Amino acid sequence: MIDTKLRKYVQPVFNQVGKGFVRLKMTPNMITVMAFIIGVSAGVFIAFGHIVIPIVLLWTSGLLDVVDGTVARLTNKHSKIGAYLDLIFDRMVEAAIILGFYFLFKEYALAYLLFFISVIFNFTTFLVAASLFKNEGEKSVHYDIGIAERTETFIVFTLMMVFSQHVFIILMVFNVIIFLTGILRFIRTIRYASKLNKQVQLHEA
Template identity: 45%
Template sequence: MLDTHARKYVNPMIDKASKGFLNLKMTPNQVTVLAFIIGIIASIGVYFNHNIVACLLLWISGFLDAVDGAMARTSDNSTLWGTLLDITFDRIVEIFIIISLALKFNQLIFNYLILTCCIIFSMTIFLTVGALSEKNGIKSFYYQAGIAERTEGFIFFTCMILSPNNTGLITNIFSILIFITAIQRMIEAKEIFTKK
């Protein structure tokens, strides 16, 4: 939801960073890899209880994840390989954050398993609709909005990391929102595909 409706407020910062990286002769894919590495370091920080640093790194990783796409559009250098890297690395960072939390709070492993299943469910619909639909908008594939998008994910991960006494409850709320998003996307997909 925030990715779709609040992006316009952070676009000036994203565009400025995009120009800065392009001036440094960096490619969008290099920034994608940088965002990935920072995200993995954040997950390691979670495991070793460097929670504030981990959250800062996670948000830097997320910011760079938006910057790489802006760079690709600005430089007219958007590629299918770049899109694949971007989506894959996003999921790996999320997986590593969940694994780090599960290792720290092993009494909540079932909660994290349910969260992972909800993410798989939602992303399967998201990616399938993107693959089967015509391109629509600035993204390199059809983008289905939802209640729980990547920014909401970062907010929930931050709350899970910084509030260890409530991480089980926060995880469950996050899982429910992702599940609702998946159903929302399924309903939209039915409308899209039955019109054809």
């Protein structure tokens, strides 16, 4: 939700950063891969008990994750492959962070398991919505707004690193929010699909 509501206010900053990458002749896909590698590296540092380094790496990865799309717009190099890589790599970075916490605090395995279940459910509803709803935005696919988006996830991960003694409760609360996001999107998508079915039936009649 933060991404959607505040993006227009900070986009000028991303545009300037994006122009720097354009001057360096960096393609959107190259930046996407960089964001992936740096994000996964944050998970490795978490596993070894570091705090500051993974926070810096995580947010650097997040910045690059925004900049790749900005560079794509600035250079008119939108691609389905880029959108595909972006969606998959984002989930893999999240998995790496949680895996890092697992190696550090194995006693919270239930919270990690529920996180993966909630993400699978939420991401599935996102993909189905993307396939059904008409894309009227700037992204390569329809982007259905949710309560828990990328920035919220990074904030939660940061809180888990800073307040490591409360990892379980922080992640469990976030799991509920992710589930709620998926449930609301599921209901919204079902209603939209039902509306499409009625339109088809009326057309055939």
